[in-house]
Amino acid sequence: MKKSMKLIASGLAFTTLFGSGAFTVNAQSINQPTSNNPQTVETSSVQSDEEIVKALTPYVEVKDDKVYLNNDYKNKVIVSEDVVANITTYMNELxxxxxxxxxxxxxxxxxxxxxxxxxxxxSGTSYKLHWWGVTMTMNNKDATEFAQTLENTGGATVGASAISRFIPSPPTILVSTIAGVIGGGAVSLGKRIDSKNKGKGVKIEFKISGPIVYSR
Incomplete structure (x- = not known):
């Protein structure tokens, strides 16, 4: 069985909060081998969250009901140790x-x-846990209130009290993932939600390089 993980795109520094600790990731490029020579590594790097997730998904596996990153990825994909540390820390929380x-x-x-x-x-919010992160979907009312809540933080870390307004009794893994991805960017995220909400709400993906907001 598998679950969500956090990764970081090349060149981005990212601090997350999981459980009682915090860790900072400064991810580097992820390079993939050429098809004609599996030992040869291309110089092009994988930049987006989607590319990183796609490259590592085949090596995420479930053993004894728990999730792990199989070390076989080292034969196909080059990933910085910081990124791997980020992944394994999140998997440990799962x-x-x-x-x-x-x-x-x-x-x-x-x-x-x-x-x-x-x-x-x-009634206006739903969410789903993934092995790569969390997806939260909100209607217009909840999206508007969530945006205001984030903007009112003044940059402080978002905690369980803010999240529980929309998701009663949120599990620890949900709170830590959302708080970690948002970090000190609550005000900025609130403004992005306002911008993307066209009256029908938003979908937010809490992923590697930060939250991604989509209009509904």
Whole structure:
């Protein structure tokens, strides 16, 4: 079974908060071998979150109900040690959630929450945990309120109290992922949500290089 992880695009520094600790990632390029010589590494780098996730997904696996990054990726993809540390730290948090009976990581890399309370958000908000991060979908009302909440933080870290306004009793892994991805960029994210909300709400992906906001 698998679950969400956090990665960072080349050249970006990123601090996340998981559980009681924090760690900073300064990711480098990810290069892939040429098709005619598996030992030869191309000089082009993978820049986007999507490219990073796509390159490493084949090496994410479930063993004994927990998620790991198989070291076989080293034979195909070159990734900075900082990025790998970021991934494994997030996976460790997922595995703690498994031990706590909060989530089940499925063989198809999807994540199922055990406690029904975790899956019940407000009528205008829904979310889904992935092995690469979190997706949150909000209607117009919740998106507007969430944007205002973020802008009112003044740059302070977003915590469980802010998130629980839209997702009652949020699981620790959800709070830590969202808080970690947002970091000190709450005000900026709030403005982006306002910009993308065209009256129908937004979808937010909390991913490697930061939150990505889409109009609905």
């Amino acid at each position: 595995n703690k959630a498994v031990d706590a009976g909060e989530v089940v990581i499925n063989d198809d890399l999807s994540v199922t929450e055990v406690n029904q309370a975790f899956t019940v958000a407000s």
